[in-house]
Amino acid sequence: MAAGSPLQSLQEEATCPVCLEYFTAPVTLQCGHNFCRACISQYWEGPDPAASCPQCRETVQQRSLRPNRQLANVTEIAKRLSLQAAKGAGGDGVCGEHQEALKLFCEEDQTPICVICRESRAHRAHTVVPIQEAAQEYKEKIQDRLKTLREEREKLLELKVTGEGKTQECLRQTQRERQKIVWEFQQLRQFLEEQERLLLARLEKLEEEIVRTQNDSVSELSAQISRLSELMGELEGKCQKPASEFLQDVRSTLSRCEKGKFQPPEEISPELEGQVSGFSMKTVALSETLSKFKANVTLDPDTAHPHLVLSEGGKSVRWEHTRQRLPNNPERFDAELCVLGCEGFTSGRHCWEVEVGDGLFWAVGVARESVRRKGWISLSPEGGIWAVEKWDGQFQALTSPETPLTLSRAPRRIRVCLDCDRGQVTFIDAGAEAPIFTFPPGSVPGGRIRPWLGVWHHSSQLQLCP
Numbered sequence: 041m042a043a044g045s046p047l048q049s050l051q052e053e054a055t056c057p058v059c060l061e062y063f064t065a066p067v068t069l070q071c072g073h074n075f076c077r078a079c080i081s082q083y084w085e086g087p088d089p090a091a092s093c094p095q096c097r098e099t100v101q102q103r104s105l106r107p108n109r110q111l112a113n114v115t116e117i118a119k120r121l122s123l124q125a126a127k128g129a130g131g132d133g134v135c136g137e138h139q140e141a142l143k144l145f146c147e148e149d150q151t152p153i154c155v156i157c158r159e160s161r162a163h164r165a166h167t168v169v170p171i172q173e174a175a176q177e178y179k180e181k182i183q184d185r186l187k188t189l190r191e192e193r194e195k196l197l198e199l200k201v202t203g204e205g206k207t208q209e210c211l212r213q214t215q216r217e218r219q220k221i222v223w224e225f226q227q228l229r230q231f232l233e234e235q236e237r238l239l240l241a242r243l244e245k246l247e248e249e250i251v252r253t254q255n256d257s258v259s260e261l262s263a264q265i266s267r268l269s270e271l272m273g274e275l276e277g278k279c280q281k282p283a284s285e286f287l288q289d290v291r292s293t294l295s296r297c298e299k300g301k302f303q304p305p306e307e308i309s310p311e312l313e314g315q316v317s318g319f320s321m322k323t324v325a326l327s328e329t330l331s332k333f334k335a336n337v338t339l340d341p342d343t344a345h346p347h348l349v350l351s352e353g354g355k356s357v358r359w360e361h362t363r364q365r366l367p368n369n370p371e372r373f374d375a376e377l378c379v380l381g382c383e384g385f386t387s388g389r390h391c392w393e394v395e396v397g398d399g400l401f402w403a404v405g406v407a408r409e410s411v412r413r414k415g416w417i418s419l420s421p422e423g424g425i426w427a428v429e430k431w432d433g434q435f436q437a438l439t440s441p442e443t444p445l446t447l448s449r450a451p452r453r454i455r456v457c458l459d460c461d462r463g464q465v466t467f468i469d470a471g472a473e474a475p476i477f478t479f480p481p482g483s484v485p486g487g488r489i490r491p492w493l494g495v496w497h498h499s500s501q502l503q504l505c506p
Contacts, residue, residue, distance in 0.1 A: 047121055058083060060159045061138065065114045067105040072109055074229065074304045085457050133171075147175035202466070222475070225345045237348055271297065274276065320439035325358040333457075336380045337491050337504050342371045343413070344379040350496060354382065357493055358501040375416050381491030391457045392504065393470050396430070399500025402456050402493070403429040404440070406465055409488035420444075425492060426465045428454070430500075437467075437477040447477055453505065458489060470505075 056063050058079035065077040073095045075083075084091045091100045092200065122297045123139045133142040133152065140154030147167040157163050169177075190481035278286060278293060348357050357379055368374060394404050405427020417423045418441045427438045428447065435450035451469040454476070458465055463484040467476040493502050 046116075047125055050114070050118045050262075051122060055156075061156050062119060063111060066108045066111040066115065068091050068108045068111075069105070070100055071096055074108055076109075077105060077185065080105065106265055125354070141443050143171055144168045145171045145176075225475075283392040291480055311345060333389050333391045335385070335392045335491075337382060337383055337392040339363075339493070339504070340371075340380050340382045340490075342369060343373060345373045345375075345377045347377055348379055350379070355506075356501060356503040357495055359495045361368075370399070371413060373413050375414070375494050376419070376494065378403070378492060378494040380411075380491075382408060384490045385458060386486075386488050387460045389459050389461075392456045393453055394493065395503040396455050397452055397503075398500065399495075399497070399502075400430065400432055401497035402495050402502055403427045404467070404493050404494075404502065406437070406456065406458055406484070406489050407492035409490055411492075417500040419494075421479065421483060426478040426484055427492060427494070428467050428477055437479075445477070451476070456490050456491065458484075460484075460486075460489060 044117045054062055055077045056066070057073075058075055062073065063076055066074050067077045068074050069078060069080070071093045073093050075094065080094070083094050092098060093100060117120055122141065123134055125141065134140065135142055135154035138154050138156040140156055142154055144153050144155065144158050145151070145168065146153050146157075146163050147169065149163070149166065152169070152171055153163055157299035158168055197478060252309065275293070275297070335427055338355055339350050341350050341354065343358070344350055344366075344368050347359055347361075349360050349364070350357050359377065362433060366372065373379070383402065387469055396404065407426075408424035411424040417425070418426050418430070419427065419438050420441045421439070422441065427437065429436055429438050429444070430450045435447045436444040437447055439445045451471055453470040455468040455470040456465065457468060459481075462481040463486070464479060464481045466478040467483055495502060
C-alpha cells in the first residue's frame with residue numbers, strides 16, 4: 041500500500057501515540073489529544089497531582105478523562121478496513137492480534153509480523169526486514185537446496201542404474217558359471233568314465249599277465265614232477281637188482297640224480313606285484329573320496345506321522361490306511377504325512393539317495409530341525425522345507441506353496457546333495473547322473489538340517505539306498 045493513502049491516514053488517527061497500537065477505550069484530555077485510558081493512567085502514575093499531556097506537554101490541572109466513543113468507533117472501522125485491504129492484497133496474511141497486514145519478517149523469531157508488532161516489546165530489539173525481501177532471500181536459499189537435492193537425486197538415479205546394471209551382469213555371470221559347472225561336471229563324468237574304462241582295461245591286462253605267469257609256472261612244475269617221477273622209478277628199480285648188477289654205472293646214476301634236482305619255477309615278479317598294489321591304492325583312494333560325501337541316513341520313528349510305517353532298520357517308509365496308536369510326542373508330525381531322518385547336518389557336504397520307484401504321491405528333500413510338527417505346514421522354503429515332489433504324476437520343485445516349479449519326468453532314484461556351508465540343496469537323477477533342480481546358494485539358512493520324506497498314498501514307498 042502506498043504511503044499517505046487514506047487508509048494509512050485513518051490507521052494513524054486510530055493509533056495511540058503512547059503504545060503505538062490501535063486505541064483501547066480512548067479518552068480525550070483538555071488539550072484535545074487522545075490516548076488509551078490504560079496508557080494515560082500509567083503515564084500519570086505518581087504523587088504529583090499535576091499532569092501533562094504526553095504529546096504537547098501542556099499541563100492538565102485536573103485528571104478528568106472524557107471517554108471518546110466516536111474515536112473508539114473510528115478505531116473499529118480502521119481495523120476492519122485494514123483487514124479487508126490485507127485480504128484483498130494477498131490472501132490471509134494478517135496479524136491475528138492487531139488485524140494488520142503482515143509486511144515485516146522477524147529474523148530472530150522466524151515469523152511474519154505487522155508494523156505494530158514491530159514496535160512492541162516482543163520484537164523491538166529484533167532484526168526485522170520487509171517480508172518480500174525476506175521471502176526473496178529464503179526463496180534463493182530454497183532454490184539452492186533444490187539444486188543440491190536435484191543433484192543428489194541424479195546421483196541416486198545413476199547409482200540405481202549402475203546397481204541394476206551390476207545386478208544384471210552378476211546374474212549373467214551366475215548363468216555363465218551355471219553353464220560352466222554343468223559343462224565341467226559333464227567333462228568330469230566323461231573323464232571318470234574314461235578312467236574307469238582305462239583302469240579296467242589295464243586291470244584286465246594285469247590279470248592276463250598273472251594268469252600267464254601262473255600257467256607257465258604250473259607247466260614247468262608239471263614237467264619237473266614228471267622227470268622226478270621217472271628218475272624215482274628208475275632208482276627204485278635199480279635198488280631191487282643184485283649187488284653186482286646194482287653197482288654197475290652207480291656213479292652215473294648218482295650224477296643224474298644230482299642233475300635232476302628240483303628247480304623252483306619263475307614266481308610273480310616284484311614289478312607285477314607293484315602294479316597290483318598300485319591298483320589297490322587307487323581303489324582305496326576312490327572309495328575314500330566317494331565316502332566323504334555319502335551319508336548313511338536312517339529315518340526317525342519319533343517324527344513319523346501315525347499313518348506312516350517304517351521298516352525295522354529305518355531305511356524305508358510306506359503309507360498305511362490304518363492309523364497307528366503312537367504317542368503324540370512333540371517331535372511327531374500330526375497333520376502332514378512326513379518323517380525326518382535321524383541325522384542332522386550343520387556343516388560340510390552330504391549326499392544320500394532315495395529309491396522312489398513308480399509311486400504317484402511322494403516328496404524328497406531336507407527340512408530345518410525346527411520345522412513345525414503340529415498342524416498343517418507350508419511345504420516350501422517359507423515353511424522350512426526344500427524338496428521335490430511328485431503329485432498325481434506331476435513332478436515339481438516345492439519353491440512356493442502356491443506356485444511350485446514344474447520339472448521334467450521324475451526319475452526312479454534321486455540323489456539329494458546338501459551343502460551346508462553354501463546353504464544349497466541339489467537334486468540329481470542318480471540313474472542318469474543328470475541334475476534335476478537346485479535351490480541356489482544361500483537358500484538354506486544356517487542351523488541343523490535333516491533329511492525329510494513325505495508319502496501320501498499306498499502306491500508310494502520310499503527306500504533309502506545303502
